[in-house]
Amino acid sequence: MPTREEQVAQVEAVLRQRYFPLVPQGPGNRTPEEHDKNRLTRSLAAYAIAKACGLDDSAAAECITDGGDDGGIDAAHFDRASNQLVLVQSKFKRNGDAPSQAEVLKTINGVKKLREKQFAHFNSNFQDRIDEIEEALDTAGVGVVVVFAYLGDALGSHATDDLNAYLAECNGLGLVVQWRDCGIAIVHGWLVEEQAPGNVTVRVTLERWKPVTIPRKAVYGQLPAAALADLARQHGKALFQRNIRHYLGTHGVNAAIVDTVHFTPSDLFYLNNGITIVAEEIRQAAGTETSCAFEFVNASIVNGAQTAGAMLTASQRGTISPDARLLVTVIEIGRNADELGVRITKARNHQNIVRGIDFAALDPTQERLRRELAAAGYRYFYRPSEEARIPSPQSIIVEEAAVALACLSCTPMTRVDVDLRRTRGQPYRNAIDLVVAAKKEVSRLWDQSGPLYPQLFSADLTGVRVCRLVRIFRVLNAILDGSERAETAYARRMFFRHGRLFIMAFVAQRCAGVVNRPGHDLTADDKAELSRATNELAEAIYAESVDRQWEKGYLAIFRNLGDAQPLADRVIRRLTAPPAPAAPAAPTPATASGVPPGATPGIVPPTTGAAPGSPSDAPATDGPTTPRTDEPRGPAT
Numbered sequence: 001m002p003t004r005e006e007q008v009a010q011v012e013a014v015l016r017q018r019y020f021p022l023v024p025q026g027p028g029n030r031t032p033e034e035h036d037k038n039r040l041t042r043s044l045a046a047y048a049i050a051k052a053c054g055l056d057d058s059a060a061a062e063c064i065t066d067g068g069d070d071g072g073i074d075a076a077h078f079d080r081a082s083n084q085l086v087l088v089q090s091k092f093k094r095n096g097d098a099p100s101q102a103e104v105l106k107t108i109n110g111v112k113k114l115r116e117k118q119f120a121h122f123n124s125n126f127q128d129r130i131d132e133i134e135e136a137l138d139t140a141g142v143g144v145v146v147v148f149a150y151l152g153d154a155l156g157s158h159a160t161d162d163l164n165a166y167l168a169e170c171n172g173l174g175l176v177v178q179w180r181d182c183g184i185a186i187v188h189g190w191l192v193e194e195q196a197p198g199n200v201t202v203r204v205t206l207e208r209w210k211p212v213t214i215p216r217k218a219v220y221g222q223l224p225a226a227a228l229a230d231l232a233r234q235h236g237k238a239l240f241q242r243n244i245r246h247y248l249g250t251h252g253v254n255a256a257i258v259d260t261v262h263f264t265p266s267d268l269f270y271l272n273n274g275i276t277i278v279a280e281e282i283r284q285a286a287g288t289e290t291s292c293a294f295e296f297v298n299a300s301i302v303n304g305a306q307t308a309g310a311m312l313t314a315s316q317r318g319t320i321s322p323d324a325r326l327l328v329t330v331i332e333i334g335r336n337a338d339e340l341g342v343r344i345t346k347a348r349n350h351q352n353i354v355r356g357i358d359f360a361a362l363d364p365t366q367e368r369l370r371r372e373l374a375a376a377g378y379r380y381f382y383r384p385s386e387e388a389r390i391p392s393p394q395s396i397i398v399e400e401a402a403v404a405l406a407c408l409s410c411t412p413m414t415r416v417d418v419d420l421r422r423t424r425g426q427p428y429r430n431a432i433d434l435v436v437a438a439k440k441e442v443s444r445l446w447d448q449s450g451p452l453y454p455q456l457f458s459a460d461l462t463g464v465r466v467c468r469l470v471r472i473f474r475v476l477n478a479i480l481d482g483s484e485r486a487e488t489a490y491a492r493r494m495f496f497r498h499g500r501l502f503i504m505a506f507v508a509q510r511c512a513g514v515v516n517r518p519g520h521d522l523t524a525d526d527k528a529e530l531s532r533a534t535n536e537l538a539e540a541i542y543a544e545s546v547d548r549q550w551e552k553g554y555l556a557i558f559r560n561l562g563d564a565q566p567l568a569d570r571v572i573r574r575l576t577a578p579p580a581p582a583a584p585a586a587p588t589p590a591t592a593s594g595v596p597p598g599a600t601p602g603i604v605p606p607t608t609g610a611a612p613g614s615p616s617d618a619p620a621t622d623g624p625t626t627p628r629t630d631e632p633r634g635p636a637t
Contacts, residue, residue, distance in 0.1 A: 002372065002462035005518035007188035008094055008151050009464055010376045012040065013520060014191055017377055019043035022061035027068075037092055042066045045074035045090035048149035048182060051190045052086045053079040065125040066090075071110020072103060076129055078136040084145050085136035087111060091150040098152035098183065104159040108166050111146060111177070115170075144170075146179040153183050191375035192368075200235050202277070202296040206328065209292060217282055217332040219294065225261055225268060225324035228275070229315035232308045239308065240383075241300045257310035262317065265324035274327030275304025282332045296330055363448065365457050366398065372463025376520055380463070396470050402445040404473035405456040405466070406434035407504040408515055414569045429455055431505035432568045433561065438501050440559040467520045475527055476504050479534045491549060495542055498554040502564060506537045506571065537575075544570045 002010070023046060026038045042064050050060035055077065066074040075088040089107045091099050099107075113121050115137060119130055126133070136142045146163075148155060155163075163179050170177040209221025231239060260268050280298035287293055301308055307326065314320055366382040373380040373396065382398040410431040421428040437444045437452060445452050480503060484496035508515050510533045514526045522530075545567055549557060557563040 001460065002188065002464055003518060004096060004151075004153075004184055006462050006464035007184050008096075009519040010191060010372070011044075011151070011184070011187055012092075012094075013376050015040055015043040015047060018057050019046055019061060022046070022058055023064065026066065038066075040092040041090050042074065044092050044149050044187070045088045047190070048088045048090060048147050048187070049075040049077050049086060052088070052145065052147055052180075053077050053084075054081070063129070065123070065129065067123045067125055069121065069123040070126070071113055071122055072107030073110045073114075073126075076126070076133060078132040078142075083139075083141055084143050085133065086145045086147060087114075088147045088149060090148075093151055096152040096184070098150055098155050099148055099159065101156060101158040101162065104148070104155065105162055107146065107148075108162060111144065111166075115144065143175060144177045146177070147182055148179065149182045149187060151184045151187070153185070155181050155183075188375075192371045195371035195374035199298040200238050200241070200300065202231060202235075202239075202279070202299040203293070204231070204296075204328075205287075205291055205293045207291050207325075209289060218330060219282060219284075220327065220329040222269070222325045223275075223328040224320075224322060225265070225311050225326055226315065226320040226322070228308055228326060228328075229311040229320060232312040233315070239299075239301055240305045254306050254310045254313075257307060258314045258317070261311065261314040261320055261324050265321035268324045269326060272307060272326055273304075274329065275307055276302050277328065277330045278302050278333050279330055280333065280335055282330060294330070299330075363457065365459060365461065369401075369457075369461070369463045369466055373467055376463065376467065378463075378467055378520070380466070396467065398446065399442075400473070401466050401470055402456055403438050403442065403501070404469045405461075406438045406445055406452075407431070407476075407501050408469045408472060408508040409456065409465075410434055410505070411509050412505050412568050412572060414572050415565050416569075431508070432502075432565050435501040435505050436559060436561045436564050439498070464518060464520060468517070468522075469515070471520070471522055472508075472515060472530065473504070475522065475530055476500075476507060476534055479531055480504075480538070483535075483538065491546070491554075492542070494554040495545065495549070496538070498558045499538075499541065499545070502558050502568075503534065503538050503541055506541065506575075507533050510537060540574055541567070541571050544574060 020039065020043065023039060023043045025035050026042060028035075028038075030038065045066060046057070046060040046064055049055065049063045050057060053060075055063070060075075060077075063075045063077040065076050072089055073087045074090045077086050078084075079086055087107075087110075089099060089103070091097075091103070110122075114133065117134065117137065119126065119134075160181075167177055167179070204223060204227055206219065206221035206223060209219055212218040212220070257268075257272065260271055277296060277299050279296035279300075281296075283295040283297065285293040285295070311320070370380040370382060377394060379392070379395045380398070380401075381395065410429040412432050413428065413430040418428055418430050434445070434452065434455075444450055445456060447453055477500065480496050480500040484493050484500075487493045487496065507530065511529055514522075514529055517526075545554070545557065548563075548567070552563060557567065
């Protein structure tokens with residue numbers, strides 16, 4: 001679960017993106033910072049009323065009543081569908097403070113005045129909504145719901161006592177007034193829940209079908225290819241929610257499927273493996289074994305995404321012949337049968353060629369990360385798809401995330417520390433192990449049966465952190481890519497090409513404040529700090545590696561733990577060594593009076609040159625230049 005700071009960062013980003021275009025700056029003589037905070041508070045009120053009443057963003061923004069004489073009520077709406085008058089008080093306090101007792105009492109008094117129809121006490125924003133408010137108050141059975149939306153954890157005990165005392169006054173004959181405590185966990189939950197895929201109910205007619213009842217219900221039969229194309233068009237990606245892949249585009253086998261549909265449609269049944277659907281429930285209408293209508297509740301195609309996508313493509317290129325048919329198998333798995341659904345998905349897809357990364361789609365952590373990132377306006381692709389191949393600053397693919405986490409989420413450790421922790425049975429996450437794996441065999445990072453995947457994609461990993469580390473990874477990759485291009489010496493070019501993941505691990509350690517700060521975006525200061533650290537640490541690592549690269553070469557050094565770990569040990573010693581003390585001045589023979597022989601008292605002898613080791617004797621070295629810091633896509637391993 002994201003930390004409170006990460007949740008606040010996501011909520012703020014969404015409010016600015018979605019509501020600032022709709023919510024103007026409020027009146028009053030305020031500083032720019034105060035105006036900004038007030039605008040965030042008003043936007044939060046609009047978002048709360050949108051979630052409470054099911055409004056779109058534009059309609060919710062029109063419900064804002066914040067301003068002078070607002071009675072502690074920042075938004076109001078009569079939700080006729082639920083028979084409720086919803087009133088919102090919002091507070092955008094980044095430090096996590098909940099509305100104080102005084103602020104809650106102000107809202108209670110405002111609600112009292114509204115219910116007593118003392119409308120003259122309220123501002124012009126309320127006057128614009130008086131008709132609907134009065135209609136709500138005059139309608140029997142309409143309840144008043146007071147929502148407190150803020151960035152803290154819970155209202156204080158004194159505030160809740162006051163609210164409950166007011167409810168006791170109002171609810172003698174029934175539930176007339178109620179209140180909802182919507183702290184940051186609930187507000188952030190709204191964002192994430194918006195990204196949840198909807199359930200799909202599939203309605204199709206199967207031909208020449210047969211039932212299976214033991215040990216569980218299933219049906220199989222023929223489905224017209226045109227009907228499958230219609231399903232793919234109607235439901236989109238939601239139809240493949242339990243699948244490990246989305247449609248990968250019209251090329252290779254998929255292009256051949258499209259050609260078969262158009263040129264030899266009657267061959268499709270024999271050439272295609274068909275599709276497999278899992279559903280919560282199978283419902284059958286009246287019909288015969290020749291033709292019968294079915295409804296599959298909460299259904300997903302778990303094998304056949306490429307076939308379905310090819311059918312949609314074929315339908316876009318021309319009419320599909322009724323002779324084009326496929327075999328479809330539908331298995332009823334019941335509610336909350338996620339484990340069974342995963343087993344079916346794995347078994348059905350192991351019959352085809354798949355990569356290990358494809359099965360990341362079955363890890364619920366990946367779907368959680370997708371929703372958290374989607375809430376902040378980022379697209380996270382953990383299923384292979386045609387869209388995932390299109391680079392974008394706002395898009396992240398799971399492979400890139402895995403390499404970024406390997407390089408930036410752990411600390412480089414010495415072999416002594418690793419052995420000591422292992423002996424004591426203590427957990428350890430050595431960045432050197434991870435960057436070597438990323439360089440040598442990157443697929444180990446997403447092998448769910450191996451030890452590295454659960455270290456990287458742990459249950460406490462948040463979408464905010466994934467986004468920040470990927471953005472940092474792209475900045476560092478650009479810097480080191482520029483350094484490689486700027487070098488003329490072959491050895492140094494190979495150092496920056498093959499050692500960049502190793503360098504990144506030390507940069508993350510040096511710039512821990514930048515890496516661990518909550519929030520998606522990097523400031524100019526963040527990028528400047530990363531650039532300085534990258535150049536400094538690259539030179540330190542190069543100095544420790546240069547005398548060994550002649551024997552093996554940098555590719556071998558950075559892809560073998562037996563070479564990379566000793567290099568890391570030396571680098572860590574170099575970086576943690578105390579500064580060398582200044583060399584004492586050489587003793588000078590002196591006379592009893594303290595004056596060197598042959599010297600005139602009070603006269604300093606002239607120097608003959610700089611002392612050994614002084615800057616004038618230091619050999620000139622060419623360090624890496626400071627290249628661009630834009631964010632190209634894709635890990636360089």
